[in-house]
Structure formats: C-alpha cells, structure tokens
Amino acid sequence: MRTLSTASTSSSLFALHGFTSSSRFEDTSLSLPISRVFQRQIGWSNLRNGCLSTKGRTKKLNKHIIISAADVCLDRSVVEADLQKEGMWSVHKFGGTCMGTAKRIQNVAEIILNDASEKKLVVVSAMSKVTDMMYNLIDKAQSRDDSYVTALDDVFEKHKLTANDLLEGESLALFLSQLQRDVSNLKAMLRAIYIAGHATESFSDFVVGHGELWSAQMLSLVLKKRGSQCSWMDTREVLIVNPTSSNQVDPDFVESEKRLNKWLPEHPAETIIATGFIASTPKNIPTTLKRDGSDFSAAIMGALVRAQQVTIWTDVDGVYSADPRKVSEAVILRTLSYQEAWEMSYFGANVLHPRTIIPVMKYNIPIIIRNIFNLSAPGTMICQLPTKEKGDDEGLESVVKAFATIDNLALVNVEGTGMAGVPGTASTIFSSVKDVGANVIMISQASSEHSVCFAVPEEEVDAVAKVLQARFRQALEAGRLSKVEIIRNCSILATVGQRMASTPGVSANLFDALAKANVNVRAIAQGCSEYNITVVIQGKDCVKALEAVHSRFYLSKTTLAVGIIGPGLIGGTLLDQLRDQAAVLKEEFNIDLRVMGITGARTMVLSNLGIDLTRWKELLKEESEVADLEKFAQHVHGNHYIPNTVLVDCTADSDVANHYYDWLCKGIHVITPNKKANSGPLDRYLKLKAQQRSSYTHYFYEATVGAGLPIISTLGGLLETGDKILRIEGIFSGTLSYIFNNFIESRQFSDVVAEAKQAGYTEPDPRDDLSGSDVARKVIILARESGLRLELSDIPVRSLVPEQLRTITSAEEFMRELPKFDANIANERQDAEAAGEVLRYVGVVDVVNKEGRVELRRYKKEHPFSQLSGSDNIIAFTTMRYKEQPLIIRGPGAGAQVTAGGIFSDILRLASNLGAPS
Numbered sequence: 001m002r003t004l005s006t007a008s009t010s011s012s013l014f015a016l017h018g019f020t021s022s023s024r025f026e027d028t029s030l031s032l033p034i035s036r037v038f039q040r041q042i043g044w045s046n047l048r049n050g051c052l053s054t055k056g057r058t059k060k061l062n063k064h065i066i067i068s069a070a071d072v073c074l075d076r077s078v079v080e081a082d083l084q085k086e087g088m089w090s091v092h093k094f095g096g097t098c099m100g101t102a103k104r105i106q107n108v109a110e111i112i113l114n115d116a117s118e119k120k121l122v123v124v125s126a127m128s129k130v131t132d133m134m135y136n137l138i139d140k141a142q143s144r145d146d147s148y149v150t151a152l153d154d155v156f157e158k159h160k161l162t163a164n165d166l167l168e169g170e171s172l173a174l175f176l177s178q179l180q181r182d183v184s185n186l187k188a189m190l191r192a193i194y195i196a197g198h199a200t201e202s203f204s205d206f207v208v209g210h211g212e213l214w215s216a217q218m219l220s221l222v223l224k225k226r227g228s229q230c231s232w233m234d235t236r237e238v239l240i241v242n243p244t245s246s247n248q249v250d251p252d253f254v255e256s257e258k259r260l261n262k263w264l265p266e267h268p269a270e271t272i273i274a275t276g277f278i279a280s281t282p283k284n285i286p287t288t289l290k291r292d293g294s295d296f297s298a299a300i301m302g303a304l305v306r307a308q309q310v311t312i313w314t315d316v317d318g319v320y321s322a323d324p325r326k327v328s329e330a331v332i333l334r335t336l337s338y339q340e341a342w343e344m345s346y347f348g349a350n351v352l353h354p355r356t357i358i359p360v361m362k363y364n365i366p367i368i369i370r371n372i373f374n375l376s377a378p379g380t381m382i383c384q385l386p387t388k389e390k391g392d393d394e395g396l397e398s399v400v401k402a403f404a405t406i407d408n409l410a411l412v413n414v415e416g417t418g419m420a421g422v423p424g425t426a427s428t429i430f431s432s433v434k435d436v437g438a439n440v441i442m443i444s445q446a447s448s449e450h451s452v453c454f455a456v457p458e459e460e461v462d463a464v465a466k467v468l469q470a471r472f473r474q475a476l477e478a479g480r481l482s483k484v485e486i487i488r489n490c491s492i493l494a495t496v497g498q499r500m501a502s503t504p505g506v507s508a509n510l511f512d513a514l515a516k517a518n519v520n521v522r523a524i525a526q527g528c529s530e531y532n533i534t535v536v537i538q539g540k541d542c543v544k545a546l547e548a549v550h551s552r553f554y555l556s557k558t559t560l561a562v563g564i565i566g567p568g569l570i571g572g573t574l575l576d577q578l579r580d581q582a583a584v585l586k587e588e589f590n591i592d593l594r595v596m597g598i599t600g601a602r603t604m605v606l607s608n609l610g611i612d613l614t615r616w617k618e619l620l621k622e623e624s625e626v627a628d629l630e631k632f633a634q635h636v637h638g639n640h641y642i643p644n645t646v647l648v649d650c651t652a653d654s655d656v657a658n659h660y661y662d663w664l665c666k667g668i669h670v671i672t673p674n675k676k677a678n679s680g681p682l683d684r685y686l687k688l689k690a691q692q693r694s695s696y697t698h699y700f701y702e703a704t705v706g707a708g709l710p711i712i713s714t715l716g717g718l719l720e721t722g723d724k725i726l727r728i729e730g731i732f733s734g735t736l737s738y739i740f741n742n743f744i745e746s747r748q749f750s751d752v753v754a755e756a757k758q759a760g761y762t763e764p765d766p767r768d769d770l771s772g773s774d775v776a777r778k779v780i781i782l783a784r785e786s787g788l789r790l791e792l793s794d795i796p797v798r799s800l801v802p803e804q805l806r807t808i809t810s811a812e813e814f815m816r817e818l819p820k821f822d823a824n825i826a827n828e829r830q831d832a833e834a835a836g837e838v839l840r841y842v843g844v845v846d847v848v849n850k851e852g853r854v855e856l857r858r859y860k861k862e863h864p865f866s867q868l869s870g871s872d873n874i875i876a877f878t879t880m881r882y883k884e885q886p887l888i889i890r891g892p893g894a895g896a897q898v899t900a901g902g903i904f905s906d907i908l909r910l911a912s913n914l915g916a917p918s
C-alpha cells in the first residue's frame with residue numbers, strides 16, 4: 001500500500017489563549033553587565049541562514065558547524081561548550097493558572113529563586129480569567145453595553161487586591177499608580193470603542209494584552225522585593241513577527257535577535273520577566289502570537305537566548321501515554337522526542353502546539369513540561385532523543401511511546417477504475433475539499449490507484465460529498481468512477497513513537513492487538529518517517545482499541561473484566577484463588593483481573609470498578625439483586641474502560657451454555673469447566689467453534705476434561721503440530737476413579753460415593769458421574785476435538801445408577817436410597833477380585849474406527865489403571881508419534897482446588913493472548 005499522511009492541523013484541537021498589549025512602567029532593577037552573553041548571541045546569529053562554518057572565535061568553537069536548513073539541529077556538544085563558557089540561560093513559562101492568585105505568584109517567585117541558573121528568562125501569561133475579562137470588556141463596549149465600566153473596575157480591583165497581598169511600600173505604590181494610569185487609558189479607549197460600536201484587531205489586541213503586562217510587572221516587583229536582580233520586558237519591543245494568512249504568525253528571528261541584543265544591555269539583570277503572547281509586526285504595530293501564544297513566546301525566547309532548557313509550568317504532571325480519562329493506566333512519559341511531541345499534539349493530546357517546538361528544536365533545546373502543583377513529579381522532557389545507534393538508550397521508554405485519538409470523523413472513499421494512471425484526480429479531489437473549507441485529517445491511497453480515501457471531521461462530510469458528487473458527476477455517470485462513498489462515525493487512532501522506524505514488528509503487534517480486541521480497521525496511513533501509524537476505526541470501538549493497543553505495548557496492565565457465573569464449589573474456589581493471587585498478577589505479570597460481577601441462579605452482585613474479593617460472599621448476600629443473565633453479561637461487557645471481557649461459566653447448566661454463541665458474537669471471551677456446550681448437539685458445537693474462530697474471541701475449556709490436568713491443551717498441541725490421533729483411552733472420572741480406588745475390602749459402595757461427593761469430586765448430582773454420562777461427555781469432547789462428528793447418543797454407556805433410582809428428582813434423596821443397592825456392585829467387585837483383577841470405569845475414543853464408548857472393565861492388578869489413587873485420572877494418547885508407548889497424563893482429575901486452578905490458568909492464557917507478557 002502506498003500511503004500519505006497530511007500534516008495539516010485541526011484547529012479545533014487547541015485552546016485559544018489571551019494576549020497582551022502596550023503599557024509601561026519604569027524598571028528599577030540593578031544593572032548587571034551581560035556583554036558576553038550578548039556577544040555570543042551576535043556570533044551565533046550569523047549561523048542561522050544557510051550553510052556556514054564558524055572558525056576561531058574560541059578554541060572550543062573551532063569546529064565546523066553546518067546548518068543546512070531551518071530545522072536541522074546543531075551539534076549539541078558545540079552548543080553546550082559555548083553556553084557553558086558564556087553562562088547559561090534557563091527559560092520558564094508560567095501560564096494563567098500558575099499566576100492565578102497572590103499565593104500562586106509567590107509560588108512562581110519561589111521556583112524562579114530556586115533555579116540556580118546564571119540567567120533566567122521568565123515568560124508569563126495574564127492571571128487566570130483576566131484575558132476573558134478583557135475580551136468581555138471589548139464585547140460589551142462594542143455592543144454599547146454601559147456595564148463595561150463596572151467590568152473594568154472589577155479588573156482593576158482584582159489586580160489591586162493581588163498587588164496589595166504581594167507588595168508594599170514604594171513598589172506597591174509604583175505598581176498601583178501604573179495600574180491606575182493603564183485603567184484610565186483603557187477607559188478612554190473602551191469609550192471610543194463604545195461610540196464607534198466596533199473595535200479593530202489592533203485595538204482589541206491593545207486592550208486584551210494588559211493582563212500579561214500587569215502580571216509580568218507584579219512578578220518582577222515580587223522578585224526584586226526578595227533580592228533578585230530583575231527586569232521586566234514588554235516583549236513587543238523585542239519580538240517581531242509577520243502575520244500569515246492562516247491566523248498564524250512567523251517570527252522574524254533575525255530582527256528579533258537584533259532587538260533583543262539592543263534591549264539586554266539597556267536592562268541588565270539576572271532575571272528577566274517577559275510578557276507572553278504579545279509581539280509587534282516589523283512596522284511596530286502591536287500584534288499577538290495567537291493560540292497558545294505564551295508557550296510560543298517562551299520557545300522563541302528560548303531560541304533567541306540559546307537557553308539550556310525551556311520549562312513550561314502547567315497543572316499536569318507531564319505528557320501522558322494516552323488520554324488518562326480513556327486509559328486508566330496511562331503513564332506519564334519521561335521523555336518525548338520533538339517529533340513525537342509534534343505528532344501527539346496534532347492528534348489532540350494536550351502537549352504543545354507543534355509550532356512551539358520548531359524554534360527550540362532548531363537549537364536542540366529541551367522543553368520540560370512540569371506541574372507547578374506537584375514539584376516532586378519530574379515532568380516530561382521533550383528533546384532530541386539519543387539514537388539507538390549511539391548505544392545510548394537511557395531515558396528511552398517503549399518503542400511505541402503514546403497513543404492518541406480523534407473522534408467524530410467520517411471517511412470519504414472515492415473509487416473507480418478511471419483513476420488509475422490519470423494525473424490530476426487527487427488534485428481535483430483535494431482542491432474540491434479545500435473549496436468547501438474542510439480539513440483533511442488523513443489520506444490513504446492503495447497503490448492500485450483505484451481508490452483514494454481520506455478522513456474529514458464528521459460535520460464537514462456532507463459538504464465534501466456534495467462537492468465531490470458535483471465535480472465528478474461526468475466521471476460517475478460515465479462509470480469511470482464507481483462511487484463517492486461516505487463512512488460515518490469513525491475515529492482515528494494514532495500510534496506515536498520515533499523508534500518505530502528502526503524496529504521491525506511494531507505494526508504487526510499493533511494490528512494483532514486490534515484484531516484480538518475485535519476492532520475492525522477501515523483505513524491505514526503511515527508516513528515514511530514512521531513516527532506514527534494511523535488507523536481509522538469505528539467510533540464505538542475507539543476506547544476499546546486505545547486500551548488494547550496501550551496495554552499491548554506494556555504501557556498499562558492487561559486489564560480483563562471478569563464475570564463469574566455460578567459461585568458454587570468450583571466458582572467459589574476460583575474467586576478465592578483470584579483474591580489471593582490478584583496482587584501478584586498485577587505486580588509481576590502486568591495482569592489486572594477485575595471481577596465486575598458474580599451471579600448465582602437467584603441473585604447477582606455487580607460492580608463498576610471491580611468487586612472486593614475479600615468480601616464477595618457477604619456482598620452476594622447483602623448487596624445483591626435478582627439474577628438476570630442478560631443484564632449481567634451486558635454489565636460486565638459494557639464497561640468501556642476495560643477493553644476485554646471474559647465470562648466464566650462455573651455452572652453445570654445447559655441454559656447458561658446456550659448463551660456462549662451470543663457472547664462470542666459480541667466479542668466476549670468465554671471460559672468454562674461446564675461440559676454442556678461441547679457435549680451438546682453436534683451442530684451447535686460446530687457453530688460455536690466456527691464463531692469463535694471467525695470472531696477472534698477466545699473460548700477455553702481445559703477444565704472440562706481431567707479438571708486442571710492439561711488434557712485439552714495437550715491434544716490441541718498434538719493436532720496443531722500435525723500428529724494423528726489413533727486412540728484416547730483412560731479413566732476420565734475423578735469420582736469413579738476415587739470410588740473404585742477406595743471400594744475395597746469391607747467398604748460399602750454407597751459410603752464411598754458419599755465420600756467422593758463430600759470431597760467435591762462429583763457433579764452437583766452424583767448420578768451424572770455414576771450414570772457414566774459425565775464420562776460420556778468427556779469422551780465426546782475429546783472425540784470432537786479429534787475431529788470425530790459424534791453425538792452423545794452415539795456413545796454406549798454402562799450406567800452404575802440402579803434402575804429404580806434413575807427417576808428420583810433430588811440428588812439428596814438419591815444419596816439416601818443408594819445404600820439399598822450396595823449388594824449388586826459388591827458382587828461384581830468380588831468376581832473380579834477372585835480373578836486377581838480390579839474394576840475400573842473407562843472411556844475410549846477410538847479415532848481409527850470413529851467411535852467412542854464408556855465401560856466398566858476389569859484390569860489385572862499390575863496394569864497402570866489399577867495403580868491409581870485418590871481421584872486420579874489417567875489418560876493415554878496413542879498417536880502416530882506416540883504409537884509404541886502412549887503419551888500418558890496422570891493426576892487428580894477432580895476436586896475444587898485443581899479444577900479452579902485449571903480455570904484460572906485458562907484466564908491467564910487469555911490474558912497472555914490479549915497481550916500480557918508471558
């Protein structure tokens with residue numbers, strides 16, 4: 001497939017920030033000579049445009065530095081050598097939230113004072129809400145609403161109160177008189193706007209930008225009060241930008257640097273507090289840096305002073321590996337490359353605007369995103385990552401770093417044979433899309449050139465479809481194009497990671513994770529850079545897909561929503577085992593099993609976060625509701641934060657088994673020790689298995705034969721590797737094994753049966769064991785696994801249930817009546833003993849003759865079947881490979897612990913199939 005990804009930015013993804021305008025007050029900071037820094041900048045400015053080499057300025061700089069294009073990074077060792085010599089600048093940016101109150105401004109001052117860097121340049125936004133208040137003033141004045149006057153008073157009050165808290169004496173008086181002057185000026189301007197009923201853009205800029213001017217001045221005075229040598233900067237005097245057509249600006253680095261180099265010696269200080277967001281045009285008209293302007297200001301300033309780093313202070317711990325609202329186990333990334341950060345922000349992650357990265361990337365300056373409210377969090381560093389080739393993997397996390405999604409998209413598919421080899425089709429398509437102002441988010445074209453497919457925001461798709469239908473009407477009528485198809489309700493899932501480029505198998509892993517989560521992929525795009533692989537999926541699958549791929553790449557635990565049906569002996573034991581092992585699984589194996597529901601025949605308990613398994617019995621009594629299997633399945637599966645659901649059927653009920661098909665269709669995995677589904681009607685069984693394969697869901701039932709013994713998996717392994725099964729023969733009933741192993745000497749048959757029941761070996765109704773039907777079911781299960789198409793009724797069975805007790809309704813009554821019939825079986829045993837033999841209840845799958853049977857047979861005392869003890873099962877596989885000596889599996893084949901353990905290991909097999917490390 002030939003693919004192509006666009007780099008256009010969806011404007012809706014980023015928040016609009018405020019900006020500031022002109023206002024001055026005299027700076028009273030102490031002077032400090034900074035000429036060396038200044039000289040260095042002049043020297044470096046020569047390097048920017050084109051391929052140059054610098055020689056001779058210092059010894060360490062006596063190297064060739066080639067800058068071939070704007071985005072190429074300089075040799076870091078050279079940059080560092082130079083910076084260390086000249087004194088390092090660190091740049092900080094504090095947004096509105098950080099500057100929100102007097103207390104927070106003090107906090108900001110503290111952070112600045114604690115930074116030991118020789119030079120500090122601090123970019124600040126307006127106090128939070130101030131920019132909105134300023135816009136509101138303009139709106140009111142424009143709509144001739146008198147209340148702008150009181151609204152302006154509120155702005156004044158807010159700053160006055162803050163300053164009163166922060167400052168005192170001369171500096172307070174200085175600030176307040178400036179504030180008063182600014183507010184009087186603003187009042188006059190707003191009055192002018194009120195009269196005109198309109199504000200020009202530069203007028204608005206002027207008004208709105210005061211927030212930054214005031215916050216910068218206050219912070220600067222606070223720092224001075226605390227002994228810092230500090231100046232404040234109205235960045236419009238320095239920062240020169242050219243507005244572009246697309247509501248963006250291009251910084252003029254050469255001119256800005258010239259102005260900065262003039263400004264710095266005029267305002268000597270260790271620390272400079274600069275207003276974010278404001279700038280001037282080359283003609284000195286005030287303007288702004290538009291969206292996310294303060295971050296951009298910080299990045300440009302960082303580049304201008306060749307900062308050692310730029311720290312963006314915010315209210316989150318850093319950049320997450322995925323939206324934490326969607327992926328509960330998302331982690332904070334320690335590092336991101338510039339390109340990765342770029343990709344993440346394009347896909348809606350609240351990282352940085354891509355343009356913020358460009359200025360710093362050019363000089364290889366790291367950006368650190370840190371939480372001002374959690375200084376213990378190290379934050380995320382966006383920098384040039386060390387490459388694998390250099391053998392320096394430190395700080396690198398996974399190959400795939402992060403995942404992001406864009407919702408509410410539609411795919412447009414233009415298809416037809418008339419496109420191949422005809423230049424201009426793509427151009428016509430995309431110029432039409434441009435004409436209706438739609439934003440193309442992703443493009444993919446198969447190299448057959450028979451279709452071009454692209455994603456646009458859902459709300460723009462109708463206009464796109466209409467214009468394409470019109471533009472291609474002739475081609476559609478003539479059949480050169482077959483259709484312009486719209487696929488609605490789509491989402492994009494982007495997988496980002498720079499090292500994907502050099503690592504084979506990433507996409508295989510990604511697509512495998514999606515397949516296992518039953519997510520259908522509609523379109524794919526990957527640019528040559530391989531920084532990101534983008535897939536288009538159905539909107540409803542988005543969170544599930546995000547969870548699945550996130551956990552696949554080890555960024556989160558493999559989380560499974562588990563529903564337990566039938567908390568009887570086996571189900572209850574399983575719940576206790578889950579309770580005891582949960583922490584270890586989470587810690588050591590990255591597997592997070594959450595039991596979201598438990599249902600018995602009459603009552604059920606549901607949870608949204610996971611049932612506390614130390615109390616499951618009480619909860620089932622105290623907080624239960626009436627059992628409803630539909631509702632139960634829907635609840636356990638309905639939690640969109642957990643990508644995979646498994647229902648574990650621990651009943652012996654055919655009605656429950658009849659739901660498996662439906663559950664598999666819904667993408668729910670099924671695990672069971674219940675033999676009813678696999679030994680029920682053959683057509684149902686075949687349909688179930690076919691559904692399981694085609695739906696990529698998993699259906700595991702190891703405990704149906706031999707309890708926890710690996711019978712089903714061994715058979716599967718033999719078949720999958722091409723062995724041919726000839727015969728499977730053995731003692732398949734734990735109950736009947738126990739009974740005949742212990743039915744010796746003077747013991748009564750009924751007593752031994754009661755013991756087996758007491759030990760938890762029997763089926764809920766022991767007649768299922770004694771009748772041979774349990775063994776017949778196991779024979780059928782193994783026969784079908786081996787490829788035989790047999791029904792349960794095809795298996796001749798010797799029943800040990802006395803004729804008279806077969807119709808009794810309850811298991812308890814049966815147990816009471818059983819002793820009356822002890823003599824019959826005792827006689828049979830004595831006959832065998834007299835011949836030096838023992839009785840054993842065996843099942844046979846005769847694959848060669850395509851038949852099965854269940855019988856009570858006599859074996860010589862030396863025979864392996866005669867050597868068993870307890871509830872041992874013994875199963876012998878005779879195959880083409882194991883012909884002379886059969887492959888034998890022996891061990892306890894019934895009992896609560898071993899059976900629950902077998903089910904548990906099926907759950908872990910499922911987790912492993914879903915991406916948990918093995």
Ligand SMILES: NC(=O)c1ccc[n+]([C@@H]2O[C@H](COP(=O)([O-])OP(=O)(O)OC[C@H]3O[C@@H](n4cnc5c(N)ncnc54)[C@H](O)[C@@H]3O)[C@@H](O)[C@H]2O)c1
Nearest residue numbers: 566567568569570600601650651652673674764894895899
């Ligand atoms: N006991 C063993 O050693 C062993 C070994 C392998 C497999 N198994 C299988 O394990 C399963 C459970 O056996 P057990 O000994 O725990 O039986 P049990 O009777 O102790 O438990 C079954 C539970 O299922 C509940 N139940 C019945 N119908 C239900 C329904 N429609 N919806 C919800 N709950 C329902 C019952 O109330 C009971 O709590 C059986 O299928 C059995 O064949 C048991």
Ligand SMILES: N[C@@H](CCO)C(=O)O
Nearest residue numbers: 733734735762763894
């Ligand atoms: N009742 C069964 C349980 C295991 O399937 C037995 O005795 O073997």
Ligand code: NA
Nearest residue numbers: 702705707709
């Ligand atoms: Na088993």
